[in-house]
Amino acid sequence: MSLIELKDVYKIYNEGQENQVNALDGVTLTINSGEFVAIIGTSGSGKSTMMNILGCLDISTRGEYLLDGNPVSQKSERELSELRSRRISFIIQGYNLIPSLKVWENVALPMTYQHIPLAERKERALAALEEVEISSKAENKPSQLSGGQQQRVAIARAMATRSPILMADEPTGALDSKTGAQVLSLMRQLNAKGTTVILITHDNGIAAQADRTIRVMDGHIVHDSLWDGILVPAEAAAGVKGA
Numbered sequence: 001m002s003l004i005e006l007k008d009v010y011k012i013y014n015e016g017q018e019n020q021v022n023a024l025d026g027v028t029l030t031i032n033s034g035e036f037v038a039i040i041g042t043s044g045s046g047k048s049t050m051m052n053i054l055g056c057l058d059i060s061t062r063g064e065y066l067l068d069g070n071p072v073s074q075k076s077e078r079e080l081s082e083l084r085s086r087r088i089s090f091i092i093q094g095y096n097l098i099p100s101l102k103v104w105e106n107v108a109l110p111m112t113y114q115h116i117p118l119a120e121r122k123e124r125a126l127a128a129l130e131e132v133e134i135s136s137k138a139e140n141k142p143s144q145l146s147g148g149q150q151q152r153v154a155i156a157r158a159m160a161t162r163s164p165i166l167m168a169d170e171p172t173g174a175l176d177s178k179t180g181a182q183v184l185s186l187m188r189q190l191n192a193k194g195t196t197v198i199l200i201t202h203d204n205g206i207a208a209q210a211d212r213t214i215r216v217m218d219g220h221i222v223h224d225s226l227w228d229g230i231l232v233p234a235e236a237a238a239g240v241k242g243a
């Protein structure tokens with residue numbers, strides 16, 4: 001069974017109006033557990049829309065989304081939020097962390113929804129902050145940290161929560177290349193331990209470090225590196241692409 005399955009999914013904003021946008025225009029996609037996937041495309045191509053749907057932050061206008069084989073589109077907001085807190089961690093540029101909570105409290109927050117007792121929440125949060133080498137900032141507020149440090153806190157939160165899926169929207173976008181590389185390397189470490197990582201970027205260099213790249217344009221998947229070297233039977237018979 002696939003971890004993630006989109007079947008002919010549409011996300012249409014302002015449907016039927018003059019300013020209608022087909023942000024996702026019939027997307028079919030399968031992602032298996034343990035993959036490290038980059039979704040790449042220019043600004044406005046539909047990357048964040050796709051992540052919002054994959055991350056159960058939004059539901060599609062049409063089409064089917066199966067997560068762990070279960071249909072997502074029929075779920076209530078409450079069920080979606082429950083699903084997110086059990087299954088998915090997010091790194092979202094800019095509005096990652098809750099400003100009024102200390103760094104360690106941010107890391108521990110999703111565990112609250114998992115009904116983990118406070119002492120264990122704090123212990124796991126501090127251990128994760130240690131792993132991303134930022135434990136000295138545990139008692140600080142997020143605004144007192146640099147952008148790269150805040151991204152690392154978000155990764156620590158994913159580690160501590162032990163979510164099976166990590167979704168990151170431009171996690172290295174605002175970072176210098178060295179800090180960006182650190183963040184990417186932490187994501188690779190999580191993936192090596194079994195976390196499925198879905199990374200959104202407009203940067204080809206970052207995307208190249210994923211195991212699989214999916215290119216989005218105008219709400220369509222125009223290329224998937226999985227397709228490379230795979231001929232559909234009709235093409236193979238006709239000798240297309242010179243196999």
Ligand SMILES: Nc1ncnc2c1ncn2[C@@H]1O[C@H](COP(=O)(O)OP(=O)(O)OP(=O)(O)O)[C@@H](O)[C@H]1O
Pocket residue numbers: 013014021022023041042043044045046047048049050202
């Ligand atoms: N809430 C909304 N209402 C109307 N249109 C929207 C809404 N959100 C996104 N769009 C439109 O949908 C399209 C896809 O937007 P999306 O945010 O997914 O792009 P993106 O690939 O993430 O771009 P970027 O790289 O700039 O973040 C764009 O044309 C955008 O203007």
Ligand SMILES: [Mg+2]
Pocket residue numbers: 047048049169
């Ligand atoms: Mg975006």
